[in-house]
Amino acid sequence: MAQNGTSVSIQDLSLSFGVVTVLETLNLDVAEGEFIVLLGPSGCGKSTLLNCIAGLLDVSEGSIFIKGKNVTWEEPKDRGIGMVFQSYALYPQMTVEKNLSFGLRVAGTPKDEIAKRIARAAEILQIEPLLQRKPAALSGGQRQRVAIGRALVRDVDVFLFDEPLSNLDAKLRAELRVEIKLLHRKLQNTMIYVTHDQIEAMTLADRIAVMKGGVIQQLDAPQTIYNRPVNRFVAGFLGSPAMNFIDGQAETGATAAFKTGNVSIPLARYAFDAAGNSSGPCVFGIRPEHVALGEAANAMPFAIDAAVEIVEPMGSDTLVWTKLGGQNFSFRVEAEKTLRNGEPIRIGFDPARASLFDSQSGNRM
Amino acid sequence: MQKSWRHRFHLPAVIGTIPMILVALGVFVIGIGFSVLWSFTSSKLFPTYDFVGLAQYRRLWADNRWLVSVNNIWFFGLMSITCNMVFGYLLAVFMDQRIRQEDLFRSIFLYPFAMSLIVTGLVWQWALDPNLGLQEALRNWGWSSFSFAPLVSAETALYALVVAGIWQGSGVTMAILLAGLRGIDEDIWKAARVDGIPTWRTHVSIVAPMMKGAFATAFVLQCVGVVRVYDLVIAMTGGGPGIATSMPAVYVIQLITVRQNVGQGMAGATMMLLPVLIVLAFSGILLWRRNRLREAGA
Ligand SMILES: Nc1ncnc2c1ncn2[C@@H]1O[C@H](COP(=O)(O)OP(=O)(O)O)[C@@H](O)[C@H]1O
Numbered sequence A: 001m002a003q004n005g006t007s008v009s010i011q012d013l014s015l016s017f018g019v020v021t022v023l024e025t026l027n028l029d030v031a032e033g034e035f036i037v038l039l040g041p042s043g044c045g046k047s048t049l050l051n052c053i054a055g056l057l058d059v060s061e062g063s064i065f066i067k068g069k070n071v072t073w074e075e076p077k078d079r080g081i082g083m084v085f086q087s088y089a090l091y092p093q094m095t096v097e098k099n100l101s102f103g104l105r106v107a108g109t110p111k112d113e114i115a116k117r118i119a120r121a122a123e124i125l126q127i128e129p130l131l132q133r134k135p136a137a138l139s140g141g142q143r144q145r146v147a148i149g150r151a152l153v154r155d156v157d158v159f160l161f162d163e164p165l166s167n168l169d170a171k172l173r174a175e176l177r178v179e180i181k182l183l184h185r186k187l188q189n190t191m192i193y194v195t196h197d198q199i200e201a202m203t204l205a206d207r208i209a210v211m212k213g214g215v216i217q218q219l220d221a222p223q224t225i226y227n228r229p230v231n232r233f234v235a236g237f238l239g240s241p242a243m244n245f246i247d248g249q250a251e252t253g254a255t256a257a258f259k260t261g262n263v264s265i266p267l268a269r270y271a272f273d274a275a276g277n278s279s280g281p282c283v284f285g286i287r288p289e290h291v292a293l294g295e296a297a298n299a300m301p302f303a304i305d306a307a308v309e310i311v312e313p314m315g316s317d318t319l320v321w322t323k324l325g326g327q328n329f330s331f332r333v334e335a336e337k338t339l340r341n342g343e344p345i346r347i348g349f350d351p352a353r354a355s356l357f358d359s360q361s362g363n364r365m
Numbered sequence B: 001m002q003k004s005w006r007h008r009f010h011l012p013a014v015i016g017t018i019p020m021i022l023v024a025l026g027v028f029v030i031g032i033g034f035s036v037l038w039s040f041t042s043s044k045l046f047p048t049y050d051f052v053g054l055a056q057y058r059r060l061w062a063d064n065r066w067l068v069s070v071n072n073i074w075f076f077g078l079m080s081i082t083c084n085m086v087f088g089y090l091l092a093v094f095m096d097q098r099i100r101q102e103d104l105f106r107s108i109f110l111y112p113f114a115m116s117l118i119v120t121g122l123v124w125q126w127a128l129d130p131n132l133g134l135q136e137a138l139r140n141w142g143w144s145s146f147s148f149a150p151l152v153s154a155e156t157a158l159y160a161l162v163v164a165g166i167w168q169g170s171g172v173t174m175a176i177l178l179a180g181l182r183g184i185d186e187d188i189w190k191a192a193r194v195d196g197i198p199t200w201r202t203h204v205s206i207v208a209p210m211m212k213g214a215f216a217t218a219f220v221l222q223c224v225g226v227v228r229v230y231d232l233v234i235a236m237t238g239g240g241p242g243i244a245t246s247m248p249a250v251y252v253i254q255l256i257t258v259r260q261n262v263g264q265g266m267a268g269a270t271m272m273l274l275p276v277l278i279v280l281a282f283s284g285i286l287l288w289r290r291n292r293l294r295e296a297g298a
């Protein structure tokens, strides 16, 4: 990926609707050619942030730079952005071709140039056979492809996507996800992509910005966010099935350990954050796929006896529920493994792969 | 068969709508039937069954008063419908800016529609009466040479009717078109802004075409109002000065009640029905074709 220089820079951005403050002194730098995903639950301000970047909302404070140019008060069309919406937002009375060309014709682009750009977009997105159809005669996936095409013909530096796949069924969503990834590889444009779907975020992003309540909680590569979430919210939001959380006490010192009930998990191998090495009430988090079973469990730094409570086969693998220190605990095994309810088992994991969060602040320790 | 019939028509619903069905059948079908029937007779004060073929129609179309009426309604219809649509749309766009006190404005705009056309007509008649209204008021305030009396001149009376019609009708058009505007996905507006399309162009090329349904509804309402325009004319001008603002409905009622010529009056009424039937048939065909296309497409 060609990452030279900053493409989009958001500085101390604040936005309020009347008395409701949605974004507060938000900062974000997006490198050129980078694929950034804004991930967060509904209503956390992702679309608001994207609309600010697009110039569709007037910011209350702060500034936005695109390609080094201050565009805070520029019209959307002058920002060098293209945008794709969840509802496609195609012009329903126009054919696909007209949808693609309308903005260019209004801008007075020469006819042969328009034709060239449409041909290129149609080829990249494989919508050539659809050019003379109206949007109503297209499937959801085709409509979204046309909507991407409309951004494509604008020949812009930055693509903005607002939940472009959320209106599609699961199969199409997976297909188009791959196509968007290929498109990014081909175009090498900067892309800012809003979603509440963690799979989309994990698969597409160079970096994910996890948002909550208008604040970016963590901005990092997908693997870092997945493996070293900075707080309990991020840890719980990513991962399906979700991370196990066990309430208990941290004890530091020579034999650092996490204690809950009569279970003690050694923390000698856990890499504490510099500031976080303290004792007190905390939450121990471990992902279901990091738990081993049987012989493999005994090889782990921590292992314990348990009993199967519920088995949930999911096709590709199976989720097994049990109890650890009296609290619900799940782990994944291969689909071939047959476990009966109540069967005694031995489970184990490496505390180095766990996450420890302060009970009060929820921050990583 | 029996089951599907029962499935489609619930007994209580059928019983509940029977009075309505009877009224509709009685008033519309039977009433219209007799109108058409009598238009082929030589009925004078009372209906008779002395059939004279198309004689009444020939006399109708030879009557200058009828020809003036037909001309007037075309002029009145085209002017008031066009202006109503344009004003209604502009008002709707204005209301859609999320202005404060939207409810107040909507009430103001809709108020004329809530009034009977007789009241509307009387209000305008007073306002335009040279001895009572605007002209007198301005003269009393010292502008003694001011002259504004559109209703007493054959050239301007029809324009005054058009203005009153617009005043009365654009509020409803606004309400219908506003509902249409509100139904348009906000993302469409955003997409057009990103595309750099000016607001007026977005209205003309994207939004208005999306509001076909709302426009059609408003248009049909306006047409119905125009075809049966009667009370407004009676209240404002009585069809005068002379026959300058006569309309088909006014003409027909006068033929029946004053000139005691039921046969020719019914011929006029039948002629008024004709364009409505044509429009209905046309839209019916359009709808049928669209349904067939959809079925073929699905
Ligand atoms: N026009 C508006 N007026 C008032 N509040 C708004 C407006 N648009 C969005 N909000 C509020 O801002 C918050 C963030 O909205 P949004 O950015 O759409 O969330 P997301 O896209 O993450 O689901 C929500 O709480 C929403 O209620």
Ligand SMILES: [Mg+2]
Pocket: A043, A046, A047, A048, A163
């Ligand atoms: Mg959103």
